Amino acid sequence: KPENVTQLQLRVSELEEIATQFSSEIEYIKNYDTLTGLPNQLLFFDRISQVIERGSRHYLIAAILVVDIGMISQINNTLGRAAGDKLLLEISARLNATFRSYDGVTRLTLSRFGGDEFAVLLTELPSKETVTWMVKRLLDSLEAPVEIDGNSIFLSGHVGVSMYPSDAGSVDELINKAMIAKQYSKKGHTDTSYQFFDHSMQEISNKHLKLDKELRLAIKNEEWELLYQPKLDIKTMSIIGAEALIRWKHPTRGLLSPFEFIEFAEQRGLIVAIGDWVIKTACQQLYEWTKLGFTDCKIAVNLSAVQLRQDDFVGKVFHTLATTGVPPRRLELEVTETMLMYNFQSAMAALKRLNSRGITISIDDFGTGYSSLSYLKNLPINTLKIDGTFIKDICNNENDKQIVKALIIMAHSMNLLVVAEGVEEQNQFNLLARYGCDEIQGYLLSKPVSAKEMTAMLSTPPAFIANSAVNFSYDN
Ligand code: C2E
Ligand code: CA
Ligand code: CA
Numbered sequence: 001k002p003e004n005v006t007q008l009q010l011r012v013s014e015l016e017e018i019a020t021q022f023s024s025e026i027e028y029i030k031n032y033d034t035l036t037g038l039p040n041q042l043l044f045f046d047r048i049s050q051v052i053e054r055g056s057r058h059y060l061i062a063a064i065l066v067v068d069i070g071m072i073s074q075i076n077n078t079l080g081r082a083a084g085d086k087l088l089l090e091i092s093a094r095l096n097a098t099f100r101s102y103d104g105v106t107r108l109t110l111s112r113f114g115g116d117e118f119a120v121l122l123t124e125l126p127s128k129e130t131v132t133w134m135v136k137r138l139l140d141s142l143e144a145p146v147e148i149d150g151n152s153i154f155l156s157g158h159v160g161v162s163m164y165p166s167d168a169g170s171v172d173e174l175i176n177k178a179m180i181a182k183q184y185s186k187k188g189h190t191d192t193s194y195q196f197f198d199h200s201m202q203e204i205s206n207k208h209l210k211l212d213k214e215l216r217l218a219i220k221n222e223e224w225e226l227l228y229q230p231k232l233d234i235k236t237m238s239i240i241g242a243e244a245l246i247r248w249k250h251p252t253r254g255l256l257s258p259f260e261f262i263e264f265a266e267q268r269g270l271i272v273a274i275g276d277w278v279i280k281t282a283c284q285q286l287y288e289w290t291k292l293g294f295t296d297c298k299i300a301v302n303l304s305a306v307q308l309r310q311d312d313f314v315g316k317v318f319h320t321l322a323t324t325g326v327p328p329r330r331l332e333l334e335v336t337e338t339m340l341m342y343n344f345q346s347a348m349a350a351l352k353r354l355n356s357r358g359i360t361i362s363i364d365d366f367g368t369g370y371s372s373l374s375y376l377k378n379l380p381i382n383t384l385k386i387d388g389t390f391i392k393d394i395c396n397n398e399n400d401k402q403i404v405k406a407l408i409i410m411a412h413s414m415n416l417l418v419v420a421e422g423v424e425e426q427n428q429f430n431l432l433a434r435y436g437c438d439e440i441q442g443y444l445l446s447k448p449v450s451a452k453e454m455t456a457m458l459s460t461p462p463a464f465i466a467n468s469a470v471n472f473s474y475d476n
Contacts, residue, residue, distance in 0.1 A: 033112040035085055036092040044111035044119055048171045051123050055165060062164040063131045065120040066178040068186060070156045072116035083148050090146045098141040135159050135194045158185045159194035167197050180205050211264055219273045223249045226281050227448035230457055231419065231441045234433050237465055239458060241298030244282045245448045266306050275307045279317060283324035285451055294458050300332035300362060305339040314353045328358035336364045355380040377414055384411045388422020395427045408435050
């Protein structure tokens with residue numbers, strides 16, 4: 001019946017309308033951030049690829065700005081989700097207002113990436129200077145605090161910028177580089193709150209990525225070696241112990257110095273595993289020496305601040321000593337002044353416990369930090385190691401001479417033993433002996449050597465000691 005047909009057609013077009021609306025809603029959700037109504041990441045990426053397509057036909061400059069507000073998780077946690085949403089809406093409004101007034105200069109897309117990350121695509125730019133200017137205006141717009149539920153919230157915006165076509169020619173790379181630049185700015189590498197990508201960053205980021213991976217593998221495979229540098233007691237002219245110095249047996253780069261990886265390992269929290277290996281290996285070596293009849297020599301291990309900050313550090317050290325059957329008096333721990341300034345209270349507590357059970361504590365590189373001798377009085381330490389930089393010119397530099405002389409006298413008055421580091425020449429040794437220095441370490445006696453060579457040195461003293469003995473007997 002014709003009437004029914006008309007009705008049916010009406011119904012169909014109604015449904016068609018609903019479907020169209022529905023699909024456009026889906027389209028919207030797919031492409032826009034529901035909270036702010038801004039294009040989301042997907043649409044933003046699409047806009048960049050359009051620029052790249054056009055760019056291959058007409059030469060033009062574009063910039064990608066990644067903006068980090070850096071507050072949203074705190075606000076969500078303290079004031080609640082609704083407050084966080086208000087903050088995001090306010091920021092979105094400010095960014096919109098900032099860029100709308102410059103719409104004549106450039107074409108742009110403002111986007112929310114999620115979290116507190118926004119992004120801006122600026123196209124058809126006359127110069128890089130224009131970008132700098134826009135970035136500054138953007139940061140200015142975030143300067144004033146945001147008022148939410150009676151709270152004034154101060155923002156800490158950071159912007160990373162990558163440029164097309166000079167930095168990269170693909171969407172992924174452009175975004176990645178803007179992100180790296182933003183990260184760089186956030187870490188406080190720059191005075192400003194924004195950073196343009198530059199190639200040194202990429203190199204650094206690639207290098208760090210690689211080093212991180214290799215170090216984790218090195219920890220797993222124990223790609224380490226401990227070298228030992230002997231310490232000489234001046235009074236008895238005998239070797240009384242050695243300092244353990246780590247090397248990385250890198251699979252392709254050979255034996256690496258600690259300067260190449262220790263600081264990095266500290267930053268990444270990897271030093272704990274490395275340090276554990278060092279203490280374990282030093283204790284095993286002490287056990288070997290005991291079996292060979294060298295029952296008195298000590299091994300000194302260098303610590304890093306991160307290790308000392310662990311809650312279970314003291315317990316771990318005693319556990320290692322116990323399982324290797326080594327008495328605590330044969331282990332020495334070297335710490336620096338700067339390490340103690342970090343977390344002074346807990347570092348103190350840990351050192352006290354270690355020291356009271358017989359482990360020797362030494363202050364390494366003394367003189368290079370900030371502490372005074374009087375400050376050391378309250379610390380549980382036994383030995384002061386005068387940094388090599390004071391020893392270097394001790395024969396020629398009157399100032400260094402007086403410093404070292406005074407240090408030795410004062411350290412002795414505080415019942416501390418004094419070790420001079422980096423002793424390379426006989427003249428330096430003679431002077432130190434005259435000043436009453438207790439022990440020396442340095443190339444004059446021996447450079448750091450393998451465990452095997454160190455063991456041999458314990459039974460056959462190195463040339464320097466043998467020659468001194470001859471001199472000594474001639475002197476008498
Ligand atoms: P450090 O504790 O001050 O060690 C002394 C450094 O001076 C060593 O460098 C040693 O080889 C070098 N040296 C020794 N005698 C002389 C000399 O007569 N003249 C000169 N010019 N240098 C001399 P190395 O082995 O490269 O170690 C560098 C630093 O790495 C160490 O400085 C120490 O702070 C750190 N380190 C070494 N092993 C470890 C470790 O197992 N753990 C931690 N956390 N740090 C370590
Ligand atoms: Ca040391
Ligand atoms: Ca030192």
